[in-house]
Amino acid sequence: MRVLFLPAAILSHFFPMVPLAWAARSAGDEVLVAGLPPLLASVTAAGLSGVPVGGPYDLLGAVAGAAEQVRRETGEGPSATGDLSGMSPEARKLYVERRVAPHAVAAGLMAPDLVELIQAQPPDLVVSDPITMVAPLVAELAGVPLVHHLWGPQPASLRKFPGYGLAPESWPAELKELYGRHGVEPRVHHGVATVDPGPPSLQPAEVPGKLNGRYMCYNGPSAAPEWLRRPAERPRILLSWLTVDTVRDGQGPLPALVSALAELDAEIVVAVRQADLERLPSLPDNVRLAPDLPLSTVMPTVRVAVNHGGTGTVLTAACHGVPQVIVPGNPGLAFNAECLAGSGAAVALDPEGLDPAEVAAAAAALLRDDAPERKAAQALRAENAEQPPPAQLHQTLRELA
Secondary structure (H helix, E strand, O other), rough: EEEEEEOOOOOOHHHOOOOHHHHHHHOOEEEEEOOOHHHHHHHHHHHEEEEEEOOOOOOOHHHHHHHHHHHHHOOOOOOOOOOOOOOOHHHHHHHHHHHHHHHHHHHHHHHHHHHHHOOOOOOOEEEEOOOOHHHHHHHHHHHOOOOEEEEOOOHHHHHHEEEEOHHHHOOHHHHHHHHHHHOOOOOEOOOOEEEEOOHHHHHHOOOOEEEEOOOOOOOOOOOOOOHHHHHOOOEEEEEEEOHHHEEEHHHOHHHHHHHHHHHOOEEEEEEEEEEHHOOOOOOOOOHHHHHHHHHHHHHHOOOOEEEEEHHHHHHEEEEEOOOOEEOOHHHHHHHHHHHHHHHOOOOOOOOOOOHHHHHHHHHHHHOOOOOHHHHHHHHHHHHHHHHOHHHHHHHHHHHHH
């Protein structure tokens, strides 16, 4: 069987697909991963065969630029944490349209190359991110089933994506034109199933054709540093943050958080990008920098995780049974924080007026053996382990194909 994976060009969406792709390869299937060129280095680093399609389009940058576009046109925009409640209904509608538009652009760019690909190497199954709008077109033209693959808890906005719940009359005009040009009729739902990796209790949404699966922690390739060979002398706290918010000319949030956490009787491991190292201030002796280290490499040794609420981060901590302090930086991350806090495995703090001392106090409380969040985190770990592993999911997908 040949399986064509179509991830969005967003690492936090692609990485959760990798274990399923590995399972397909291990079972003898031919696996191809097709995506925008910026994604291809990560595809091949995962040991998978990648096919670049669509040209060098910066999907994530285009989506992130929606706020500035709307601000220029209307004088309104989301807050610093991404809150839309202060915008007028008209400006809010325009903002949502501008964030969706890049996905339709990406579909138009990818379609010609993908049509050629499926003619040259016809797939038996297409596995796709729900936000990859070209995927239903590709599956229909190939005459094969489409399976969607989630990256974590499903936000309500996802059901408003074409092919994953949005009525065809509301699809972007350019996307409807693309489908019409290829003779494919848009439908509300194009997928036959949706893989949902992670503990089911973290999923608040109704997932169409849900296939529960175990979340397997892949955050990129790595070589473990030598200090991970030795047991930590003190409890280890892992601090990780959004790259764009890591350092701003030596200002917060990361430097201030490091300073506050360093007051605890703990070893603080700070996950940063290599490019940020020179901009960080001098560090206390109990702080260890871990530049470009995938979180799954260090998480098994961690006592408490402090983070921004990124899906890959919170699920990596959850599948290792690590309690978390989450300070989300935008509504999407706040949704993740709510899901984890609702499970009892995390403390979610308000990002407005971020107080590093409050974050450190929350982390200190979670270090205790009797912290209720620790018990809840272990329950999440056990729940995740009970879900079907990728090899079992792959067998189910073979039956669908």
